[in-house]
Amino acid sequence: MSEYRLEMHDVVKTFPGVKALNGAQLNLRPGTVHALMGENGAGKSTLMKCMFGIYHMDEGEVIYEGEKVQIKGPLDALNRGIAMVHQELQPIPERSIGENIYVGRYPVKKLGPVTVIDHDKMYEDAARVLEEVHLNFDPRAKLGSLSVSQMQLVEIAKAVSADCKVLILDEPTSSLTSAEVEALFTIINELRGKGVSIVYISHKMDEILRISDEVTIMRDGQYIGTWSAKELTTDFIITKMVGRELSELYPVRENVPGEVVFEVEDFTSINPKSFRHVSFQLRKGEILGVAGLVGAQRTELMEGLFGLRSHTAGRITYKGQEIRINQPKDAINNGIAMLTEDRRATGILGVLSIADNVSIASLNQYLIGGFMLNDSKIEKLVQENVAKLSIKTPSSKTQIQSLSGGNQQKVLISRWLANSPDVFIMDEPTRGIDVGAKYEIYCIIAEMAKQGKSIIMISSEMSELIGMSDRIMVMCDGRMTGFIDGNEANQENIMALATRFE
Amino acid sequence: MEKTFNIKKFISNNAIIILIVLLAILTGLTTQNFFTTNNFKNLVVNVSPRFIIACGVSGCLITKGTDLSAGRAVGLAACLSAMLLQSIDYSARMLPWMPDIPWPVALIIVMVIMGFFGGINGVVVSILKVPPFIATLGMQTIIYGLCSLITNNQPMGGYKTSYLTVASGSIGPIPYLMIFAVVIGAYFWFLYNKTRHGKYMYAIGGNESAAQVAGVNVRGSLIRIYILAGCMYALAGFLVGAKAGGASTATGNGYELEAIAACTIGGVSANGGVGRVGGILIGVLVFEILKICLQFLGVDPAYTYIAQGLVIVIAVALDLRKYLQKK
Numbered sequence: 001m002s003e004y005r006l007e008m009h010d011v012v013k014t015f016p017g018v019k020a021l022n023g024a025q026l027n028l029r030p031g032t033v034h035a036l037m038g039e040n041g042a043g044k045s046t047l048m049k050c051m052f053g054i055y056h057m058d059e060g061e062v063i064y065e066g067e068k069v070q071i072k073g074p075l076d077a078l079n080r081g082i083a084m085v086h087q088e089l090q091p092i093p094e095r096s097i098g099e100n101i102y103v104g105r106y107p108v109k110k111l112g113p114v115t116v117i118d119h120d121k122m123y124e125d126a127a128r129v130l131e132e133v134h135l136n137f138d139p140r141a142k143l144g145s146l147s148v149s150q151m152q153l154v155e156i157a158k159a160v161s162a163d164c165k166v167l168i169l170d171e172p173t174s175s176l177t178s179a180e181v182e183a184l185f186t187i188i189n190e191l192r193g194k195g196v197s198i199v200y201i202s203h204k205m206d207e208i209l210r211i212s213d214e215v216t217i218m219r220d221g222q223y224i225g226t227w228s229a230k231e232l233t234t235d236f237i238i239t240k241m242v243g244r245e246l247s248e249l250y251p252v253r254e255n256v257p258g259e260v261v262f263e264v265e266d267f268t269s270i271n272p273k274s275f276r277h278v279s280f281q282l283r284k285g286e287i288l289g290v291a292g293l294v295g296a297q298r299t300e301l302m303e304g305l306f307g308l309r310s311h312t313a314g315r316i317t318y319k320g321q322e323i324r325i326n327q328p329k330d331a332i333n334n335g336i337a338m339l340t341e342d343r344r345a346t347g348i349l350g351v352l353s354i355a356d357n358v359s360i361a362s363l364n365q366y367l368i369g370g371f372m373l374n375d376s377k378i379e380k381l382v383q384e385n386v387a388k389l390s391i392k393t394p395s396s397k398t399q400i401q402s403l404s405g406g407n408q409q410k411v412l413i414s415r416w417l418a419n420s421p422d423v424f425i426m427d428e429p430t431r432g433i434d435v436g437a438k439y440e441i442y443c444i445i446a447e448m449a450k451q452g453k454s455i456i457m458i459s460s461e462m463s464e465l466i467g468m469s470d471r472i473m474v475m476c477d478g479r480m481t482g483f484i485d486g487n488e489a490n491q492e493n494i495m496a497l498a499t500r501f502e
Numbered sequence: 503m504e505k506t507f508n509i510k511k512f513i514s515n516n517a518i519i520i521l522i523v524l525l526a527i528l529t530g531l532t533t534q535n536f537f538t539t540n541n542f543k544n545l546v547v548n549v550s551p552r553f554i555i556a557c558g559v560s561g562c563l564i565t566k567g568t569d570l571s572a573g574r575a576v577g578l579a580a581c582l583s584a585m586l587l588q589s590i591d592y593s594a595r596m597l598p599w600m601p602d603i604p605w606p607v608a609l610i611i612v613m614v615i616m617g618f619f620g621g622i623n624g625v626v627v628s629i630l631k632v633p634p635f636i637a638t639l640g641m642q643t644i645i646y647g648l649c650s651l652i653t654n655n656q657p658m659g660g661y662k663t664s665y666l667t668v669a670s671g672s673i674g675p676i677p678y679l680m681i682f683a684v685v686i687g688a689y690f691w692f693l694y695n696k697t698r699h700g701k702y703m704y705a706i707g708g709n710e711s712a713a714q715v716a717g718v719n720v721r722g723s724l725i726r727i728y729i730l731a732g733c734m735y736a737l738a739g740f741l742v743g744a745k746a747g748g749a750s751t752a753t754g755n756g757y758e759l760e761a762i763a764a765c766t767i768g769g770v771s772a773n774g775g776v777g778r779v780g781g782i783l784i785g786v787l788v789f790e791i792l793k794i795c796l797q798f799l800g801v802d803p804a805y806t807y808i809a810q811g812l813v814i815v816i817a818v819a820l821d822l823r824k825y826l827q828k829k
Contacts, residue, residue, distance in 0.1 A: 308715065332717040346715050349708035351775040360705050361716040363698045372696050415716065 002066050005030045005197045006051070006082075006166055011060035013046055013221075020046045021057070022221040028166060028197040033188060035200045035208045035229065038218035039241055039434030044201050047218070048168045051199075052084040053077045065165075075104070083159035084168040091151050093144030098126035100143045101158045129161040130154075133187045149176045149294070156187065167191060168199045171432075173207060177294045185211055203434070205234045219243055242436045250467035251442050255449035257286035257470055262423050262454060267304065267314030269478070275301040278314075278480045280473055282423065282454045287445065289469030289486070290458040291494050296475040298458045299341050302425045306331045306338040318423075332361060337416035341427040341458070343405065347412050350401040354393055355382045357400045357411050362418040385414035389444060406437025413444060424448060427458045442468060462491050476500050518767065518817045522788050522795075529795040536798055543677055545794055547669070547745060550683035551576075551738040553786045556761040556768075557690045558734025560782050561727035563765050564707045566774035567627060567634030569728070571641035572735055572761055575616055576754030578649040579739025582612045583665070584658040584749040592660030596653070605665045613736040619645060620732020624725035642758070649751045657750035661743075669744035679741060686734070691779040703727060708775030763810075764789050767817040788813065 006028045013021040021043045028034050036044050049055045051062065053071035062069055064080060071077050077084070092100055099106075102122050109118040126139035135153055143151060152172060159167050169188075173181050188198060188211060200212055208215065208229070215232055217224040217240045224240050262282040269275045275297040282288055292298045303309045305316065307325040316323050318334055325331045331338070340346040349357050359366065359378045366374045366381075382396045389410040393403055400411055409429065416424060429445065430438045445468060449455055459465045465472055469486045474497035482497040513520060530536040555572055562569040585596045586608035619641065626637040671678045694700040702723045705713040714720050738757075743749040768785025770777030792813060796806045 306715075328715055329717045329719065338715065340712075340715055346709075346711040349705050349712055349775065351771070351773075352704055352708045356701060356704065360701060360713070360718065363701055367698070371698075372692075373698065373701070375696075 002063070004028055004063075005065060007063040008047070008051060009061050009063070011047060011050060012058045013043075013050060013055060014058055020221050021050070021060075023223060024060075024218060024221060025223045026051075026199070026216055027226065028199065029214070030165075030197055031192055031195040032213040033192055033198045033200050033211050035202065035212035035215040036218065037201075037208065037215060037237060037241060038224075039436055042218045042241070042434075043221040044218055045170055046221075048084060048170060048199065048201065051077070051166075052082060052168060078105070078162050078164075081163065081165035082168070083162045083164035083166070084170065085152075085155045085159050085172055086170055091143050091155070093142065093151075095143060096123075096140050097130070097137055097143050097146070097154055098123045098139035100154060101126050101129060101139070101161055125161070129157050133157045133160055134183060149180050152176060153180065153184070156184065160187075160191070164196060166197045166199070168201075170201045171203070172200075173202060173204065181207070203432075205237065208237070209234070217241055238435050241434075249439070249463070251439070251446045253287070253446045253449065253468070253470075255285045255287065255446065255470070258284035258452070260284075261319055263315075263317040264305065265315040265317070267301065267316070268312050269297075269300065269304055270310045270312045271300075273478065274309075275304060275475075275478045278475075280480060280483075282456065283470075284422075284454055285449050285452045286470045287449050287455045287457060287468055287486075289465040289472040289489075290456060290475065291462075291465050291472050292475035292498050294460070295477070296498065297478040298475050299427055300478075301475070302338065302427055302456065302458060303340075306336060306425060308338075332419060332421075335419070335422040336425065337361075337419060337421035337423070338425040339409070339412055339416065339427060339429055341431070343408055343412065343432070348400045348408050351399055353397045354386070354391070354400055354403075354411055355379065355396040358382050358385055358414045358418065361415050365418070381418055382414075385411075385417065389414055390440065404434075404437070406433040406440070409433060409437070409441060410444070413441075417448075421453065423454045423456070425456045425458075428460065429457060430459070430461070430464065462494060465494070466490065474498050477502065514820070514823075517820050518788055518813065519784060522791050525795050526791055529798050533798045539675060541794070543672075543675075545790055546680045546683075547677055548794075549786055549790045550677075550679040551741045551745070552757070552760060552764065552790065553683050553783055554686050554734050554738040554741070555757055556764045556782045556786050557686055557779065558731040558738070559758065559761045560690070560765050560770055560777055560779075561703055562634060562638075562731055563762065563770045563772070564703055564774060564777045565724060565727060566707055566710070566772075567724075568638060568762060569623065569731055570635065570638040570758050571619070571623065571645055572638075572731070572758035573754045573756055574642045574645040574649065574758075575619060575732060575735035576739040576742060576757050577749070577751060578619075578645050578754075579612050579616050579736040580743035580746075580749035580753040581649055581653050581658065581739075581751070582615060583608055583740045583743045584661065585652070586611060587662055587665040588658065588660045589662035594660065596656075596658055602662070605662075605668060608665075609737065609740050612740055613733045616732040616736035616739070617729045618732070620728045620730070620735075621725060623732070624728030627728065628721040628724035646751065653751060655751060657748055659748040661747060665744050666747060669741060679745070682737070682741060686737070687779055687783060694777075694779060699723065699726065704775055706774075760789065763814045766821075767814065769821060771821075772818075785817075788817070 004027045008026045011021050011024040024043055024047050026047065038044050046055065050057045053073040053076055062071060107118045107121040108115050123139045130137055130139060133156060135157060143154065172184060176184060191198060202208055209232065212229045214226055215229050216226045219241060260281045261284045265279045267278045278301055290298050300309060304311050307327045307330050316325060323334050355378060359381060363373065366377045368374050379396060386393065391407050391410045393407065400408055430441050433441065445455055457468060466489045471486055472484045472489050472494065473480060474482050474494055476498050481500045484493055535541060555576060559569045559572050586600065586603060587605060588595045590602050623638055623641050626632045627634045668678055702718045705718055706720055706723055710720060739754060742753060764785035765782050766772065767788055768781030770782065792809060793806060796809060
């Protein structure tokens with residue numbers, strides 16, 4: 001018996017035009033947490049999908065418990081004891097929690113000659129599994145009644161219910177609160193104690209260094225190396241992931257906040273549980289960070305300001321004049337731009353080209369005779385932005401969905417820059433973006449502020465807020481609970497305001 | 503090596519078109535009078551109104567909607583045209599008080615009326631948020647009822663000559679009907695590729711929420727799309743009536759499914775955001791050539807339906823395969 005439970009050697013996987021994996025490998029010991037790290041596009045998820053049978057590799061081998069195996073599909077993987085929690089959840093919100101856990105492998109019983117689903121057994125088993133992972137949900141409740149992070153925990157329960165020996169967690173904490181992360185880590189520790197091998201994919205360094213035993217780093221589909229987590233530092237990991245030294249995590253900011261350009265007074269949602277009585281000022285060339293826990297209604301507030309959500313009360317003053325915003329168009333016409341939190345759901349036009357995605361918000365500027373679009377002018381705009389923001393794309397005709405997260409985000413930023421906005425609201429601008437591209441986004445933000453644009457940046461990453469903001473507004477449960485100067489901000493004083501519940 | 507690969511790809515990407523061309527060649531070789539101007543004219547005359555309907559419904563499909571009322575709308579438009587353009591001395595005129603009006607005026611009246619119905623579809627879909635399948639299913643039934651009501655379920659004929667000439671006339675070898683289709687095709691190509699409206703339409707189909715965030719007037723665009731669709735059904739109904747020399751409540755029955763099928767064969771994605779005017783034309787041509795070929799080969803019409811059904815499913819399966827391969 002080998003010392004490893006599962007080994008993958010020399011994996012090659014090619015997609016049309018891209019070699020996603022080229023000599024990737026992974027060796028999993030039983031009873032360990034193995035972090036898999038790399039920038040977006042490094043091939044982490046692809047490698048895991050090969051292990052889980054969603055993709056079939058072109059070359060390479062999988063050795064599972066000492067035997068060479070071929071994993072034919074997800075069901076085959078599950079039957080062998082390999083389970084995966086996907087980065088993007090695939091829940092069925094209209095069905096019960098129990099059904100979601102057992103979908104595809106429902107317990108059955110005989111009812112005379114017919115085989116039917118044994119609902120009682122299913123819900124009993126589901127209740128037991130939920131208990132095992134310390135979740136106190138009714139298995140008969142609709143999955144849709146849970147929050148996104150709770151659904152994620154149910155997904156983990158589902159994986160646990162398969163009595164797995166290998167558990168793949170692909171960015172499990174991206175939508176969890178810190179308390180939920182703690183709960184997850186407790187579960188992971190228990191599973192490790194039972195001898196389960198866990199593959200843990202995450203971009204969050206502190207989590208990786210805390211929870212994992214070993215770390216494998218990948219870059220451009222290739223295996224870079226495996227280290228014991230104890231001997232690693234954040235800097236070392238980043239250097240290996242990016243393949244070059246990153247001297248600074250954040251760029252030097254040269255912006256000088258000027259006079260107040262944008263003022264919000266007593267802004268209140270029509271939903272009494274959402275944002276209420278929020279007032280703040282924004283200066284020219286200022287980067288205003290917005291901090292808060294999940295559920296602090298930061299996104300809702302910004303969507304309200306941008307006209308995506310309705311408000312009952314509140315005044316917005318822009319350059320000394322009161323403006324009314326009832327729909328995004330009003331905001332855009334007043335020089336406000338907004339990068340939304342969920343890039344896939346409300347940002348990119350997936351099947352459309354880069355050119356269409358860049359130009360969609362500013363088409364009025366490229367009209368000939370008021371009705372015909374000037375294609376060459378649009379192409380010029382696109383090329384300028386591709387060069388200026390160093391967007392990596394084969395051509396302006398490429399579908400945006402084929403780009404990496406960082407490049408998609410840059411396309412969306414160019415979309416708004418084409419309107420030359422004065423106020424740019426950015427909701428989690430670096431979510432799901434790899435370290436290298438993050439730095440580029442920070443540079444873009446710093447440059448915009450230097451040019452006198454005012455930026456509102458929501459972020460759930462403390463270090464990002466502290467590293468990038470001139471001022472930080474903290475919210476808790478729909479209320480604005482205070483401001484902290486960027487130079488004085490630290491984890492403690494932000495958390496103190498963020499947890500100031502009534 | 504590289505070249506054979508490309509040929510393979512070309513064949514798999516255009517399988518249906520290649521099959522139809524082969525079928526046409528086979529038919530031409532085994533039957534008489536297939537490759538004649540007459541038959542070509544016949545094809546053009548059949549394709550033209552169907553292409554116009556398909557253009558109309560394409561906007562709905564590209565924005566992830568559909569329009570099941572298209573066929574009945576064509577029928578109502580044909581009946582309205584009939585009522586407006588029966589010849590003055592025809593004894594069984596539906597509207598005896600109707601003065602003699604030139605056909606372009608009648609066409610405009612019909613387009614305005616049908617555009618109104620399209621607008622209602624648009625409002626129901628975009629503002630009341632009724633799923634397009636349901637909204638237009640309701641409209642289909644309503645329009646059929648209205649059509650029965652105004653025509654007393656009587657077929658109409660006795661058109662004035664100038665109206666009949668719209669369908670039968672030609673400039674040299676080119677039938678007027680083809681000119682209508684070419685103008686509409688060019689208009690739609692321009693609209694889809696060169697205007698804000700087109701870009702907004704693709705954006706809504708690609709991701710409605712994202713389009714809204716980007717400042718696209720989603721409601722307005724959708725309403726415009728359904729109004730335009732209604733106008734196209736009006737034009738098609740007007741032409742279909744002229745071509746048949748008569749109209750009844752049965753006119754246009756089932757045309758919506760043919761049009762949707764043709765669009766889909768032509769690469770308009772049911773997932774929204776994708777579709778080109780050239781593709782729509784190919785879709786309609788595939789359908790009509792198939793029909794004519796089978797007719798020439800003396801195949802029982804029952805089999806023609808089966809063949810059409812197969813073509814729809816196979817074409818879409820092949821089209822989807824292009825995307826699945828990338829996974």
